[in-house]
Amino acid sequence: MSVPPLSPSSLARPRVLLLGALVSGALFSLHAGCGGDSTPPESKQIHVQLLAFNDFHGNLEPPTGSNGTLATVGADGGTTTVSAGGAAFFASHIEQLRAQNPNTVVVAAGDLIGASPLISGIFHDEPTVAVLNQIGLDITSVGNHEFDDGRDELLRMQNGGCHPVDGCQSGTTFPGAKFKYLSANVFTNTATRETLLPAYEIREFEGVKVAFIGMTLEGTPGIVNPTTITGLSFQDEADTVNALVPGLKAQGVEAIVVLIHEGGYPANKSLYDGCQGVSGPILDIVSRLDPEVDFIHSGHTHEAYNCVIDGRRVTSASSFGRAISQVDLVLDTGTKDVVSVEASNHIVTRDEANPTVDTMVKDYATRSAPLANRVIGRTPVDLKMPPRTTIPAGQSGESLLGNAIADAFLEATREPDKGGAVIAVTNPGGVRTDIPAGEITYGQTFNVQPFSNSVTTLTLTGAQIHQMLEQQFQGANTRILQVSAGFTYSWSVSAPQGKKVDPASIQLNGVTLDPAATYRVTQTNYLAAGGDGFSVFTQGQDLRTGPIDLDAFAAYLEAHNPLTPPTDKRITVIP
Numbered sequence: 001m002s003v004p005p006l007s008p009s010s011l012a013r014p015r016v017l018l019l020g021a022l023v024s025g026a027l028f029s030l031h032a033g034c035g036g037d038s039t040p041p042e043s044k045q046i047h048v049q050l051l052a053f054n055d056f057h058g059n060l061e062p063p064t065g066s067n068g069t070l071a072t073v074g075a076d077g078g079t080t081t082v083s084a085g086g087a088a089f090f091a092s093h094i095e096q097l098r099a100q101n102p103n104t105v106v107v108a109a110g111d112l113i114g115a116s117p118l119i120s121g122i123f124h125d126e127p128t129v130a131v132l133n134q135i136g137l138d139i140t141s142v143g144n145h146e147f148d149d150g151r152d153e154l155l156r157m158q159n160g161g162c163h164p165v166d167g168c169q170s171g172t173t174f175p176g177a178k179f180k181y182l183s184a185n186v187f188t189n190t191a192t193r194e195t196l197l198p199a200y201e202i203r204e205f206e207g208v209k210v211a212f213i214g215m216t217l218e219g220t221p222g223i224v225n226p227t228t229i230t231g232l233s234f235q236d237e238a239d240t241v242n243a244l245v246p247g248l249k250a251q252g253v254e255a256i257v258v259l260i261h262e263g264g265y266p267a268n269k270s271l272y273d274g275c276q277g278v279s280g281p282i283l284d285i286v287s288r289l290d291p292e293v294d295f296i297h298s299g300h301t302h303e304a305y306n307c308v309i310d311g312r313r314v315t316s317a318s319s320f321g322r323a324i325s326q327v328d329l330v331l332d333t334g335t336k337d338v339v340s341v342e343a344s345n346h347i348v349t350r351d352e353a354n355p356t357v358d359t360m361v362k363d364y365a366t367r368s369a370p371l372a373n374r375v376i377g378r379t380p381v382d383l384k385m386p387p388r389t390t391i392p393a394g395q396s397g398e399s400l401l402g403n404a405i406a407d408a409f410l411e412a413t414r415e416p417d418k419g420g421a422v423i424a425v426t427n428p429g430g431v432r433t434d435i436p437a438g439e440i441t442y443g444q445t446f447n448v449q450p451f452s453n454s455v456t457t458l459t460l461t462g463a464q465i466h467q468m469l470e471q472q473f474q475g476a477n478t479r480i481l482q483v484s485a486g487f488t489y490s491w492s493v494s495a496p497q498g499k500k501v502d503p504a505s506i507q508l509n510g511v512t513l514d515p516a517a518t519y520r521v522t523q524t525n526y527l528a529a530g531g532d533g534f535s536v537f538t539q540g541q542d543l544r545t546g547p548i549d550l551d552a553f554a555a556y557l558e559a560h561n562p563l564t565p566p567t568d569k570r571i572t573v574i575p
Contacts, residue, residue, distance in 0.1 A: 043334025046205050049101040050257070050327035051094055054109035054299030055319035057145065058116025058128040060361045062086030062350060063320045065434065070304065070322050070347050071270040079270045084322035084348050087361050091135045091354035093346065097326055098136070103205055106136055107212065109299035109316075110143025110261030113157065115432055118372045118446040119364050124153070124163050126174050127364045133178045134357055139201055141214030141259040142183040143299065148451060150228030151196060157181070158197065182214025182259065185240035187233045196232060199244060202253060208331045209253045213241055215260040217300055223429065225453075226529045237262060238288035245290045254337035255329070256293045260285065263301035263316050272323060273345040275307035286310050294338040297325060306345050313341040322348055372443030377557030381565050383435040385448075386428040389477040396491070396573040397472075397480025401448065402431055403566035405549075408556030409455050410484040412547055413522045419457030419544045422508060423465070424484040424522040427532050430549070431482070440557055449550045453524035458540030460521050462506070462513035467536045468521075469501040474533050481534075483570050484522075490572035505572075524549055 062068055062085050069081040098104045112132060113125035120128045146154050152164075160176025162168040184199030200213045215237045221229060241258055248256060262285060267277025282298050286309045289296070295313050302319035315325035324346045330339040386399035406424045413419035433447050460468065469489060472479055475497070490505040506513045513519070523537065525545065530538045546552070557563060 043332060045339060046208060046331045046333060047101060047103065048205055048210065048329040048331060049097070049104040050295075050297070050325075050329060051097050051104060051106045052108065052259075052297040052315060052325040052327060053090075053317045053321065053323070054111065054261070054263075054297070055143070055302050056108070056112040056128065056132075056321050057319065058113055058120030058125055059085060059320040060087045060119050060127060060131055060364060061117065062089070063117075063322070065436075067320055067433065068322070070272050070318060072272060072347070073270050082347050083350055084318075085320050086348070086350060086353070087131050087135070087321060088353035088355075088358035089350045090321040090324075090348050091131075091357040092352045093324055093348050094135055095354060097324065097346070105203060105210075105212075106138045107257070107259055107297060108137060108140035109259045109297050110141045110214075110216065111145040111299060111319075112137075112140060112143070114143070114145025114148040115450050117450070118443045119361070119368050121446065121450045122368050122371065123169050123364070124149070124166065125157070126170065127360070129157055129174075129177050131357055131360055134360065135354075137179040139180050139182060139212050139214070139259065141261050141299075142181050142186065142197060142216045143261040144217045144220040144223055146181070146216075147220060147224045147229055150225075151232060154181070155196075182212065183216045184213050184244060185218065185235040185237055186216050186220075187235060188231060190233050190235070199240075200248070202248075202251070205331060206333055208255065208333055208336050209251070210255040210257060210329070210331070211248045211253045212257045212259060213244060215241065215258060215262070217261045222533050223531065225526045225531060227525075238285045241293060242288075242290045245292050249292065252336065254292070254335065255331055256295075257329070258289070258293055258296045260296060261299050263298040263303060264305065264307075264314075265301055266303055266305045269303070272304035272318065272347065273306050275305050278305055278307055278309070282314060283309060286312060286314055295327065295329060295341045297327070304345055306343050313343055315343050315345065317345060324348060368443075372441060372446070374442045375439045376442050376445065376554050377440040377560070378562040379435060379437055379440060379565070380562060382437050385431045385434050386480060386482055388428050389479055391478050391480060391573075394573070396571040397428070397478065398568060398571040399428075399431070399482065400566055400568065401435060402426060402428065402482025403485070403568065403570065404556075404563065405431060405449070405553055406482045406484040407566055408553045409522045409549070411556055411559075412455055412552035413457045413520075413544075419520060419522060419546055421457045421520045421522040423487045423519055425468075425481040425527070426524065426549075427481060427527055427534070428479055429532060430524060430526065440563075442554060445554050445557065446550060449553060451524075451526070451549070453526045453549045455522060455546040455549055455552050456525045456528045456543055457520055457522045457546060458528060458537065458543040459518050460536070460540050461515065462517050462519065463515040464536050464539060465513060465519060465521065466501060466503050466506060466515065468534060469506065470498055471534050471536060473497050473500050477533075479532050480571065485567055485570070488570050488572070490574050492574050494575055522546070 264280035383401035410424035
């Protein structure tokens with residue numbers, strides 16, 4: 001494995017100076033001692049290396065399929081794919097890059113846990129935290145998926161302790177993360193600006209202070225279960241950073257790094273170390289950041305890019321541990337500011353595994369294997385997952401895997417004593433990966449639905465079901481709900497928002513829904529609480545909670561083995 005170096009580095013060692021934020025009303029700080037010659041030293045430049053990644057999502061084993069490759073431009077100018085990722089290989093790359101500069105800080109931009117494969121998710125992501133401790137992660141911002149199991153579970157990830165339900169699964173108390181979680185824009189009290197976790201951490205290099213600010217996706221409340229984040233306020237990312245700058249400068253900080261769980265979308269996905277036609281929320285955020293911000297590492301979109309936006313270097317390192325952004329931050333000991341920022345993205349090739357991390361991952365794999373490898377069904381065709389928020393031209397947003405899951409939800413709740421459902425839906429973001437043709441294992445179904453949401457049934461009117469379908473279209477985002485057999489409708493590409501779905505096309509078993517009639521509809525508790533912007537579900541009546549979504553799907557596959565491919569054409573798209 002060959003890793004190209006960046007600029008030569010000073011041999012100064014970093015020290016933690018301050019971890020700052022109002023956390024439950026108290027300023028938590030670590031002050032390093034001062035002293036030395038009163039004569040100002042001669043100004044010089046220091047090279048600080050940042051090794052940045054994002055959206056790891058508990059991928060301890062090498063991810064498979066399209067999740068385990070990165071596209072790149074080959075020697076002939078054509079696009080090729082490279083196998084990438086796996087925690088042991090990731091650790092080896094970090095180790096080799098770190099060796100190039102003792103002034104190295106390993107940082108991340110959120111979603112390191114949550115929506116994880118079974119090897120980590122079954123143990124409440126404690127294995128991923130343990131592996132990242134071993135790799136030497138220093139600082140990370142909090143992503144939306146860190147809130148999947150609520151604020152208390154996130155705090156347990158930081159501080160340690162046994163799971164409140166499953167206890168100490170490893171036989172000893174979970175020690176928590178050695179790295180620091182930062183989240184400047186998640187407030188427990190907006191009036192006093194108290195934050196759930198620290199807003200920033202300051203590191204010092206030969207007297208030059210560098211502040212790392214952690215930012216969580218402002219839109220988190222719309223994509224996690226609202227009941228798990230009660231009492232938290234998620235504020236605008238750029239406004240929050242800008243409000244912190246004066247206080248940082250008052251502490252002598254001139255160098256500022258932002259780790260933000262929001263990102264962009266490059267037009268050319270084969271340029272993993274390039275920046276061609278990047279669009280998305282990151283552009284607006286960076287344009288509004290205070291000029292004092294020197295570098296931004298981003299995430300959330302699972303893309304890889306290396307850009308200069310509004311005069312600032314902005315990077316993102318794909319997802320699942322497939323890439324690392326290597327950043328050379330040049331500091332001046334006289335001005336205490338950043339002189340220049342250069343970066344390059346590296347693919348985490350599978351050349352050499354770190355033996356310690358490899359052993360850890362194999363141990364977790366062994367412990368989870370009996371459950372993961374149990375065959376529960378078979379499918380004669382590939383079951384493809386639905387598109388998330390962008391629907392390809394000519395497609396309706398329907399998928400075979402989404403249909404199968406909706407059918408499973410309906411079967412689990414159809415009987416009167418189990419909910420009396422006549423329609424079932426699931427959100428596309430809750431379906432995480434494909435199932436290829438052949439045997440289906442429990443581990444595969446876990447990877448498809450790793451959130452442990454409960455299947456719930458409630459009553460909606462026909463008019464509210466129409467509203468539900470219209471709420472699939474939210475500005476630039478289109479989230480097509482996957483629907484159960486017998487439920488059909490059509491939507492129009494050209495129709496304006498709010499009038500995408502013709503009410504006459506909404507049918508159940510060939511009969512048009514009556515706007516005034518009531519229907520029992522099954523979904524997950526995530527949707528029932530208004531997740532993904534489907535607020536209409538919060539108006540539902542007579543809610544009844546059923547099994548975990550994973551259990552409902554697994555039972556369905558076992559009962560229908562081999563699986564008859566689900567019917568399609570439930571959703572029709574028209575011009």
